[in-house]
Amino acid sequence: MRESIIMLITAAISTLGFSILFYVHPRRLLVATLGGVLTTAVYLIAGHFIGGELFPNLLAALVGAGFSEIMARVTKVPVPVYMVPCVIPLVPGSGLYGTMFNFVTGNYPEAASAGLRTLQVALGIAGGIVIASVLGIIFRPRLFIRKKR
């Protein structure tokens, strides 16, 4: 429990940091940071109940990206303004490190399994983003309406 709370707090700090680094307008910082915390919370809860890597990441990315799509429409800004910061806490930095470290120390089976886990996380995130964007495109005013000549 204590670990989860620390993770939520640090996720908020990191998301805020990344939002500043990606030049999110100061007015949007609050929502972007909240999105990062939301994504982490979903990831932790799903990890507790489902386990594994693929589905917690997919669910968390789906909720984070869905939150961005909704907030983008509410505040009338492009979706990436929220989407980029929201999904940042899921990026598999730890898995990438595990892969590299085991590769360098010659522990190849462990390196391969860490690498595949990292790939699984990446696929989960991509899947979540894709589902949310596709839903976002469906519920969007029509793009190419051609005038009848």
Added chain:
Amino acid sequence: MKFPHFLTTPTGGVTRASAPAAEGQTVPTDAGSILSIALDVGAELLRAGGEIHRVEDTVTRICRAYGAEAVEVFAITSLITAEVRMPDGSFATRNRRVPTAYNHLARLESLNALSRTICKSPISAAEVEARLEDIRLYRPVPEWLCYLGGMLATGGFAVFFGGSILDGLAAAAIALFLTLFARLRPLRINSMVKSLISSFAAGVLSVLCVELGFGEHVDKIIIGTIMLEIPGLSFGNALRDLLCGDTLAGTMRLIQAILQTLMIALGYMAALTLFNRLIGGGV
């Protein structure tokens, strides 16, 4: 549901009173000028990290707002090409090369607002140029705050992945250096090589920090700095482009993301191998 005013203000970033067109500044009606304006906005949008479909959509909408009859746009991550035909049968074709793209989300927001303004009521070419210049010069936060942002992000992630407070501080210190390196404008080196150098430096600095007693876990510090190095979400964005039908742009982004990740891994691996040899498996 009622949202507070500061959240729902539509114009993000730059706000500029819409001045009535001055003498001699008329709304353009020829195909070339219209396409030029639309591509200016589109190219800035692509540079600020806009999605491919957003760029294509924006160019189409702006051309139509100025009265174009048919618009054909095709964009990939580094090029926009478009043709517009006017009701009188005249047409124009233009290309715009976009060398580098990075996430500048406030600019994205301002450009979106500008595009909305143009679509609502077309303005003169000079006016669009002036607003684009405003958007280019606009800084949402002071420069020093970006360094603080990088430090917060990296330090936060070092603790997020299970490091101690001291690890977080060490990672933040390294992040200050990395952000400084990433912002060296005059240093015109290829972004892949830049990734390689900066991740090698980050690896070396992380190990040195722990050897000097500043920080406890090398792995946590390195993970924190990896998060800063990895191009944010490029993999997810690439797959999103692919699955939403922008196959060419998606493929380009995917390969770019994979190569960049490999370069980062190579940089850290070089640093780790170096210290494994020197210290003898102590890392």
